[in-house]
Amino acid sequence: MNHVAVVDLGYGDAGKGTVVDWLCATRQVHTVVRFNGGAQAAHNVVLRDGRHHTFAQFGAGTFHPGVRTHLSRHVVVDPLALAAEADHLATVGVPDALDRLTVDGDALLATPYHRAANRAREIARGADRHGSCGLGVGEAVAYGLAHPDDAPRVADCHHPALLRRRLTALRDRLTAELGPLDAPPIEDCLPAFTGFAGRVAIVDGRWLAGALRTGTCVFEGAQGVLLDEWHGFHPYTTWSTTTFANVDSLLAEAGRPGDVTRIGVLRVVTTRHGHGPLVTEDPSLPFVDAHNATNPWQGRFRFGHFDAVAHRYALAAAGGVDGLALTHLDVAGPDLRICRRYDTTDRLTPGPPGDLDRQAALTARLLRSRPVYDEPPTDxxxxxxxxxxxPVVLTSHGPTADDKTPHGSLLAPGALARTA
Structure with a gap:
């Protein structure tokens, strides 16, 4: 079969991790390729024996022996958070996660200075917070765009003198702009970064090209298309491309353009973590999410009725998919309705990438819009x-791989099936 790419067609938290886990449970997967985001990802996977892990940088197929993770050059890599994640995986029966990891040397590094600057900016916004995760991912991207020749990258961890110079320049620039940062001295950070370089395989783009020739790869996205840096509702967005664009570029660079099955993940309840438009939000909905609690940086985890208008927009912005994975069907009941149109429109049209003024105007329009509801569908x-x-090609009525049902032939395991 083709390689598979999994993208969230909402605001994130739709169940990408559980879909990736199911794919790795039902076929021979060589590598899960992370193609955007960083340590702020939170992809929850629950096994039938009750073990649970929230995948951030490791691929959500890591519970399955032999399945590798590759952090592509589009990922912002946080070695400190990665070490903590590897430690938790070891406590739930995966002691070799770091041994199955490769990292592209061109990927940006997230450092304690990025994290401190990110939090300082978000605190300064007061009531106008954007809903950042507070982990410095967007700050690392912004710094990389402003100072491309000085931005710390993964490959620098092999060169302590170069990394020290780049960390010093980073700290000094951010301190000059924001004042003193709540971050450790550079000499305390260096051992962690050089230790990371000695522990994991840092590679170049040729590694992924070889993996794509060797076996099936699953491309795992972070966050959702409605948070996309260009197509999301500015300014409540991420500094990351959440569509299939990064997947397409990685495949083209590897000489395999178009060799992918595109799966869009949707939650039957439209949700959003933090600030920004959620037209169908309804505080009376009787839902909770044990894996998405309110936190000081993102804010509340919000629930709304199924927003077909927003999801049609996400589908168009992503360039379409081959099939949909519909999750959280176990909570669908008489309280949950469907919104096919707003009081002003039934369709939103994506604009060209880069026109943030247009996206900000769209945000203002959505904040004024009101949903028009229809009764819950029977199917x-x-x-x-x-x-x-x-077509809906996968449905999920619970958190484990056993709770997933494929429909049609697109994701049928076929001859590659194996026991989870």
Whole structure:
């Protein structure tokens, strides 16, 4: 089969991790390739025996022996958070996660200075917070754009003198702009970064090209298309491309353009963590999410009725998918309705990448919009298929791989099936 790319068609938290875990449980997967985001990702996977891990930088297929993780050059890599994640994986029965990891040397590094600057900026916004995760991912991207020749990168961890110079320049620039940062001295940081370089395989783009020739790869996205840096609702967005664009570029560079099955993940309840538009938000909905609690940086985890208008927009912004994975069907009930149109429109049209003024105007429009609801459908999968004009190829009624049901032949395990 083709390689598979998994993208969230909402605001994140739709269940990308559990879909990737199911793919790795039902076929021979060589590598899970992370293609955007960084340590702020939170992809929850629960096994049938109750073990649970929230995957941030490791691929959500890591519970399955032999499945590798590759952090592509589009990922912002946080070695300190990665070490902590590897430690937790070891406590739940995965002692070799670092041994199955490769990292592209061109990827940006997230450092304690990025994290401290990120938090300082968000605190300064007061009531106008954007909903940052507070982990410095966007700060690292912004610094890399402003200072491309000085930005710390993964390959620098092999060269302590170069890394020291770049960390010093980073700290000094951010301190000059924001004042003293709540971050450790550079000499305290260096051993962690050089130790990271000695522990993991740092590679170049040729490694991924070889993996794509060797076996099936699953490309795992972070966050959601409605948070995309260019197509999301500015300024409540991420500094990351959450569509399939990075997947397409990585495949083209490897000489395999288009060799991918595109899966869009949707939650039957439209959710959002933090500030920004959520047209169908309804505080009376009787839902909780044990893996998405309110926190000081993102704010509340918000629930809304299924927003077909927003998801149609995400589908168009992503360039379409081959099939949909519809999750959290176990919570669908009489309280949950479907929104096929707003009081002002039934369709939002994506604009060209880079026009943030247009996106900000769209945000203002959404904040004024009101949902028009229809009654709950008797068959959610069929209703979503009709509204998005796209087949639902996987449904999920719970957190484990056993709770997933494929529909049609697109994701049928076939001859590559194996026991989870």
């Amino acid at each position: 959610w999968a069929e209703a979503v298929r009709v509204e998005l004009n796209t």
